[in-house]
Amino acid sequence: MAFSQKSSWAILSVLLMGLESPSIRAGGGDSQAVSPTPLGKSIYDAKCSSCHGVDGKGNGNAAALLSPRPRDFADGTYEFRTTESGSIPTDEDLTRTIQNGLHGTAMSDWDPFIKGDSLRAVVEYIKSFSPRFKTEKPKIVHFGPAVRSSRSSIASGKRIYQKLQCAACHGVDGMGKDATATEFTDDWGHDIKPANLTEPWTFRGGSTAKDIYTRFRTGLDGTPMPSYKGSATDREMWDLANYVVSMARKPVWAMNEQELKAFYDELDKANAQNALDRGKYLVETMGCGYCHTPVRKNGSIVEDLKYAGGQRWDLYPFGNYVSYNLTSDKETGLGGWTDEQLAKLLTTGMRRDGSRMIPYPMPWAAYAALKESDLKALILYLRSLPPIYNKIPPPEKENFFSFMWGKFRMLILKTDFPLTVYSGNAGTTKDNTVSALTAPVHTYTQEKQP
């Protein structure tokens, strides 16, 4: 109420004085010029900011858990364009990405939800994060005529695949086999993976020959994938695109019984061979990081302490638990655990000292379902996590009376008790400070909270 009164006074005084004062009139004009932005901002904040961040820097609360990372809009660098390498994208490029999403990433297809004026407003708002859109013009590529797929075009594409050394990153089979480069980062220092060329449903910019040709022609700015303008002719890039299309395998949703069986037998074999990759996949998809990483109040994880534990969960009336340090640190992490001890804890809930964990919050009962080979792979990957010192306090039991009263209420009175999760790190880092962290994190003393 107070605010609206104040603002109506402000409007009134502007109205009274504005007629005389040119400077105020200019101010009014400015606010009119940016009037399309609030629509774009409101949609962006509601739908985009949880990944791309309110300030467009690709640092929303979910961002650090995603791979590839959400785009940082501040730079004006975009992968999926119809413009020359190094150029800003056209409005249509941005619109297309919002409408179709990017397969193989967390970027959704927003077409059903953001349309018309809203879509235009969001595109304008996203452009406003980078000054490049004010000073530069997109250098639109003039694409060469399409070459239809044929046996000869594919054969020629195969030769070009060798000539351009695609196999160095994508492998001779398109799946990374015999690749000489295996580790990649983008311009922001985040790990990325080369596309698996046999799985077109994961091609972020689309899987038609034209989409693939466009990627060759424009390159994926911000990644090691260059533009082949200059090193290949238009015709050659089309042939190569036709060859890549021909590399596709069937997805499981299109397979028959024999194909499925053969596919999964092969996959299980490959997973057992590449145990470290399999372990990484399991740890990243089973959600270990949900609990075993401290979280700030705004919901973003503290990346410096990824997998170093420290998230505090209160489970009344049983006690307070702090998630354990999963990194390979000898003193505070899993470095001092044997594989057998780890396997036993994961599948039976038995700690090193022989005591049993309750089935919450650590869902060890679910991990009892893990196949032998998967359990081994998971432990192998945990072993490879770089050590981070973060000393985790032991579980803190509720005092006897509180415990008895709580259990009485729970079992007899059937009261529903909350599982309470705290922000910040409840462990102790090496220098006992959190100053190295990018944002303030609340630390706890080991005394019981009221």
Next chain:
Amino acid sequence: MKKILRWVGIIGGPLVVIAFLAFLYLIPPFYIVPPEEFIKQDAAQGPPMDQIKDPVQRMLAERGRYIVLRTDCSGCHTVAGSQGPKWDEYLAGGAKGIYGENHLETYCRNLTPDPTTGLARWTDEQVLRLLRSGVLPEGRPSYWRRMPWTFTSRWTAEDRYVVLTYLRHLTPVYHKIPNPRQGEAPPDSNIIEMAYGGDYAGHKAGD
């Protein structure tokens, strides 16, 4: 006669109280079954796979089942009653939680293919979109601390598809999930979420 009764009262009364307190103290948390039994129960959930006649569907659903088990979807999507998970409402949702800086109170969704309260109302595309991007059918992003789609997003597209196939074969349970609403702020400002194990869903039409 009266004397005997009085003696029984004097000795028996405290005995009953002590026995009750001992029972209360010793009974394991949440469930009365020992951990080994709990693991077995957890692993035995879901429909028997040999019920699925189509071999392709069965193979996909089996793969999906393994992923659902090891990812512990039921940790949230099955109500954890005070005496253990309600297995007859497996993956039917209904637990309450208060999450995030705006303290939104939300309820775990019913993942069973119930036509009126479950996932049967969602198209394949909608389920896969949520698992990949955390976007709900109404176009609203889901908060990753509430539904950790940041992890399902890291599944391969094929893994998401087999999970969907498995969910489509679950036993339908009528479990009407309340709509999200504004929740109360937690007692301590450092609390980021509070999850409750109770069953907040309606069990009959009209609930």
